[in-house]
Amino acid sequence: MAVPYTALDQGRSAFTERRWSDALECLVSADKQGGLPPQDLELLASVSMLLGRNSQGLDYLGRAHDEYLTVGDADGGARCAAWLVMFLMDAGERALGSGWLARGRHLVEGLEGMNAGEGYLLIPAALGTLRSGDPQASHALFSRALQIGEALEDTDLKAMARLGVGTSRMALGHPEEGLRHLDEVMVSVTAGEVSPIPTGIIYCAVLGSCRLAQDVGRAQEWTSALERWCGERPDMVMFGAQCQAYRAELLILHGAWDQALEVAKSAEGRIRKGDPDATFGAWYQEAEVFRLRGRSEEAGRAYKVAAGTGFEPEPGVALLQLQEGKAAEAQARIRRAVAGADPANKRRLLPAVVEIELAAGDAAAARTAVEQLTQGLHAGSPPLELASAAQAEAAILLAEGEPAAALSTARRAWRLWYTLEAPFNAARSRVLAARACAALGDPDSAAMEFEAALEVFADLGAAPAVAQVQVLSRAGSGDDSLLTTRELEVLGLISSGQSNKSIARQLFLSEKTVARHVSNILAKLGVPSRAAATSYAFGHHLIP
Template identity: 35%
Template sequence: MPQTMIEEGRRFYAAQAWMAALEAFERADRDVPVPGPDLLSWAFSAFLVGREQQSLEILTRAFRGFLDAGDAAPAARTAFWLAFAHEMHGDPVRAEAWGRRLAALVEDAGLDAERALVCSGLGHAALSSSEPAGIERALELSRQAIEIARPAGDTDTAVLSSLSAGWALLRLGRRAAGLAELDEAMAVVNCGDVPTPLVNGVAYCSVISASLRMLDVARAREWTMAASDWCAGHPELVPFRGECLVHRSVVKMLDGDWPGALTEAVRAGERLRAADVGPASYQLGELHRLAGRFTEAEEAYRVANSAGRRPEPGLMLLRLAQGRTDAAVLSARRLERETEGDVERSELLPAYVEVMAAASALEEAHSGAEELLSLARALPSALLTARAVTAIGTARFTAGDAVDAAGSLRDASIRWHELGLPYSEARSRAQLGRCYAALGDDEAASLEFEAARAAFERLGAAPDLAALPGSAPSPSGPLTAREMDVVRLVAKGLTNRAVAERLVLSEKTVARHLANVYSKLGIASRAAATAYVYDHGLL
């Protein structure tokens, strides 16, 4: 019977039914110790369904078993996975200790193929260096790992090392080579040639993160779809749903799926440890700010800051949206002095130009836009170019040059449209409409405002919608009058039946209105709807 259960565990693991494999190995182990190779499958199954501590315990048991039996090669490989798992578990000290144990074992036993594991681990660790020499070392070690791993048929190590090499190249400013290296690793993943599912998840997260950092929206979108399909095919999967969900939320937000982006960001916050929740909280802040939920945005930025993620430029833009322009300008000037690095400045400058333009700080707005344009010429990115052209148009309009501003903003709106980024396109068109209005072309202005209004309404971008000419500012944000009637009564504690009676509607209609409210506001409960009503003074 135990042997049968072990075979069952093997079959389930091969079929990527990890919970079933975990349970089969557990039942078998009650009667007879599970063999070393199967312990690894058991440990991986536990890790993939979220039982990280159990996985670490099983891996440690496997390592001791291999070591006692004198099997140096599998012991070394298990030490590598222990270092890997401890790092993913947020324990770098133990990860480093297992890395040293791995290196010593490889050296003492004179292992050849397992040297790839040592080089791969050291290469990954060297990526944290802030010095170019350290990054060069990371690239060198990763290359060495690949050269050893590929002939030995060690696909796991080759893929992980290619990811590290790709990131090293990106850090060194070799963008095209870095992205090509990452694509090569993903080609192996997509062919199904990676034996360990953990590596698949790491690869998807790594390439999406790199694509976003390089402002390559098309690449990020493509790999996000692939990662979503992979995760959907493995509903038991728990890792890679924390920080990776933040990346997916960012892509969804850019694509205009704000409810989907909010769902992913909330789930990411639930998955991540408190110390790592900063990126998820910042992303929540961004989504709340764009939708006009300023109280929620403020709290999200506060949590992000507490978790080590700087809350700007989002908090700075929140202050601007709240009408606190002086506070936004102070933050913008401070950040402009503090922010270094082309990638970091390319993220700050669009917001900096927006704030300075709003404050009529003409020279600073122009200087920021020109720097952004210079960065766009140096860093080939369609997204960055669209940001730069938008900033140039904004700065020109602020300086009173409506003619040239209109040309830049028209170009920007086309670029945003081609990128498939509806919010940025709508903002450019709204500003273009203001240019046309300043030039006296009311018909052209009306067309641009109409297009922008439709997009803002569809997205639920309440502050932008209220700022459009001819729009009466409304604290109700994106809600219709009837939806406001329903949510006000819900906030007073009425049930759906009571709301239906009061408004002479069917309960089904009330439920539909309430579902629309939840979707537009990015909330999921009557309590949240009630809080929104009170926060915005809608009673």
């Protein structure tokens, strides 16, 4: 007689097949029918977390801990305690997390020899040490956890511990070594050797480390892998928002700002469904798009939400202050951020330090930041780091009165940004090149560089950058608008009150092309409407 296929069997099978909603339904049903053994309660806790039911997941994890102790498995109980600590600390419930950490430690104290529970408990302890600013002590704890994981052949523990080793090495200022550890972790993750929750944690942490190391190539590779992993689990809530937040950051770099805004808002929607870990990233990236487009009030509100997570939204807020003309406040803020940053985060802040210090008039401080930014770079360094360093170097050379060297360096920065398909930053390098050309007495080349940069900024809707170029270009050319011949022609027709459809018919263009010309004209003139553009045109004698 065949053994009936029970709800528990169905739940285990659904979990293996990544059908999280089915797994939850079946495991809950099995639990109601007669309770679950501790390992299946752990499974149920994982499914609940993956579906964004965090409170429910914590309850099941607590029950699993109790059941392990009931059957005399202190090691399993300590492992559950360790996961509870990690989840509670992440949710900001530090006192409760600390209590579970103490309970877990008491459990492993009574065990003889090496045990997995001890290794798992080292992970939250090491994370707390890392977050408190002691990467050296954190590295020692992660290394001990890795030693235990390798000795016991515990795949999840090994992966989490090696992730910590790599992250702590990066925090200690050894990015290449740290990334090698992370690449090794990702081999086991992509091979499907690691459980779902550690897998998601590792994906997101590795992407965060790639961001700190400014390694765009790795970030793109692992973001695509994370998207595939999330896509294969369509009902999963946990980790989906982190995936979207990282995508938004890459989209901003590549100039797809409208799409980045949509993706960031999508991440915020997932956060509301139970994925709080991505709150900072989603709101910070949304704020970045608003800042770059000159929507200061919206940027400020989004940065404020990001700051509510406990992470400092820098350098975004400092750059927003600079954009608003508050150079002294921006300088004080970025200096405070750098003073409290670990080596990896400090490198990420340095390009903004250079920009802000120069705007505040402290060229010596900017030069110091450039030297820190370029220290240790070589031909094999991540292109993003090389591009950022070259751009910063060009800016300081201009400030120091070395336009020829600045021009060469700005053009090198432009080539690097162009290779990275980063249009906004590439255009900023062209602005530096234009300023250098003007200082070298070559106004025609300066005008060409300014116009090329202006076209990119206008296409992106980067109003503050457009305004800056207008100010810089007027100083050398006396041209108030830098409008192209076609744009002046369109402006004349706008000023006569004609619609886009009428203009398109007269100039033998598509309405879409006319709409783009109109958008560029408004951005270049720094005005909000067609009526304002008409007023500006007559006031500045741009049309007869």
